[in-house]
Amino acid sequence: MTASTPLIVTFAIYLFLMVAIGFAAWRATRSFDDYILGGRSLGGFVTAMSAGASDMSGWLLMGLPGALYLGGVSEAWIALGLVVGAWFNWRFVAGPLRIYTERTRNALTLPDYFTHRFADRDRLLRVLSALVILVFFAVYCASGIVAGARLFESVFGVPYAQALWYGAAVTILYTFIGGFLAVSWTDTVQASLMIFALLLTPIVVVLSNGGIGPSLALVEQVDPTRLDWFKGGALGLVGIVSLLAWGLGYMGQPHILARFMAADSLATIPKARRIGMTWMVLCLFGAMAVGFFGIAYFAAHPEQGGMVRENPERVFIALSTLLFNPWVAGVLLSAILAAIMSTLSCQLLVCSSALTEDFYKGFVRPHAGQRELVWFGRAMVLLVALAAIWIARDPESRVLGLVAYAWAGFGAAFGPVVLFSLYWQRMTRNGALAGMVVGALTVILWKQTGSALYEMVPGFLAASVAIVVVSLLDRVPDDDVQATHQQVHAALQENGY
Structure with a gap:
């Protein structure tokens, strides 16, 4: 398709607004702490919206609607798992992690937290956690770049190879300039835009089909199993467990955990949880409705479904351009x-932070000044972005597939380690190492088997067993490590946790 003037405008x-926010954040960034964690200054609303927006990537408007369009309501098990996992993460991880990172030498990154939590001299x-971040985030970043390329390819009609660069350019620019504050402030604007689009679009799609009843009838004509949560029994227990298991991944996602660490206080967390969960439920419902009722729309208008037949992940793009005024469509596609x-x-x-804080400052320049660290961090943003663009160069890449692999990698490698580290005083440094290695390797190896069971499940379970067994075989943690753990939980109890 060729972009109209309203779309371009x-x-x-x-895009201009996002870059302007980046420059505003640049003026408020005075140290490396500001650049990678915003000086722990985020209020409840920004914490919630930033956590939600950083979680729900391009898969929310492309991968998830595409999955519902292809598979019907049975794909909604993913959303159910995500809602439960996100609530658990907000309720049982956010507060303790906020306190613990402050008590462990003001840890700024997840590897920094692990190092000081276990007194890892x-x-x-x-090193290991930073390597896990770099490996799996390279894949995760690639999923975002693929989604951006698909958008520019579909809307502006440019070749995929060019669209890769167009889709990534502005994001790289405002992240490079403004760091964490730019990312958090833009996330808040972006989260507001996302929920507007995901509430409006399915309503218009249903109305264009003549209502919910006629829409369901059209879906049933296409394929009755798309109305069945169990696909007529074909989904099976393994399939349901695999979809629900997406929720396990939340406890290990560094980009989401960083928002908890950046909250201005423990008191902010409950308010942020209420806002964040409401936003998430509404967005997931809207995204699923777009994909599901899109089945009915294109069944009634098969002549308009060429873009979607070619790639189901374009269903939101197609419906936006077909059903809305070009000016409104421009907002929705934004x-x-x-x-x-x-x-x-x-x-x-997060990748830049790992390279700067955990490698450069940790091993190369321990006494580097704040200005030097900020500029090195900016250089690493460019380096990681180039690596992700290289991974995303295959035009056959699918957003949901890339996200699923990276999500499982972080969930299995970091999720059990984070959870046990917050609640089990007896956990040791070697237990954490074992959990991280076993979780990551299980995901990588299980993926190669082609099993129908999502690699998150065996990875998370294997990592948990490794943590417990190795910790119990290891010597008891030092007194100061146990004392810090007790102080953190005393602080949590004082605040009603």
Whole structure:
């Protein structure tokens, strides 16, 4: 398709606004702490919206609607698992992690937290966790770049190879300039745009089909199993467990955990949880409705479904351009770009933080000044972005597939380690190392088997067993490590946790 003037104008205004926010954040960034964690200054609303936007990447408006369009309501098990997992993460991880990172030498990154939580003088945890971040985030960043390329390819009709660069350019720019504050402030704007698009679009799609009843009838004509949560029994227990298991991944996602660490206080967390969960439920419902009722729309208008037949992940793009005034369509398509940019930006920043804080400052320049660290961090944003663009160069890449692999990698490698580290005083440094290695390797190896069971499940279970067994075989943690753990939980109890 060829982009109309309204589409070009609305995209340009949106992109200009994001860059302007990046420059505003640049003026508020005075140290490396500001650049990678915003000086722990985020209030409840920004914490919630930033966590949500950084979580729900381009897959929310492309991968998830595409999955519902192809598979019907049975794909909604993913959303159910995500809602339960996100609530658990907000309720049982956010508060303790916020306190613990402050009590462990003001840890700024997840590897930094692991190092000080277990008094790892050899810094093996720092190196290993930073490597896990770089490996799986390279894949995760690539998913965002693929989604952006698909958007620019579909809307502006440019070749995929060029669209890769167009989709990533502005995100790289404002992340490079403004760091964590730019990412968090833009996330808030982007989250607002996403929920607007995901509430409006399914309503218009249903109305264009003549209502919910006629829509369901059309879906049943196409394929009755798309109305069945169990696909007529074909989904099976393994399939349901695999879809629900997406929720396990939340406890290990560095870009989401960083938002908890950046909250201005423990008291902010409950308010942020309420806002964040409401936003998430509404967005997931809207995204699923777009894909599901899109089945009915294109069944009634098969002549308009060429773009979707070619790639089901374009169903939101197609419906937006077909059903809305070009000016409104421009705003709705900007929501896809918002979802992509919000996640990609925080992923680039987490990778940059790992390279800067955990490698450069940790091993190369321990006494580097704040200005030097900020500029090195900016250089690493560019380096990671180039690596992700290289991974995303295959035009056959699918957004949901890339996200699923990276999500499982982080969930299995970091999720059990984070959870046990917050609640089990007896956990040791070697237990954490074992959990991280076993979780990551299980995901990588299980993926090669081609099993129908999502690699998150065996990875998370294997990592948990490794942590418990190795910790119990290891010597008891030092007194000061146990004392810090007790102080953290005393503080939590004082605040009603």
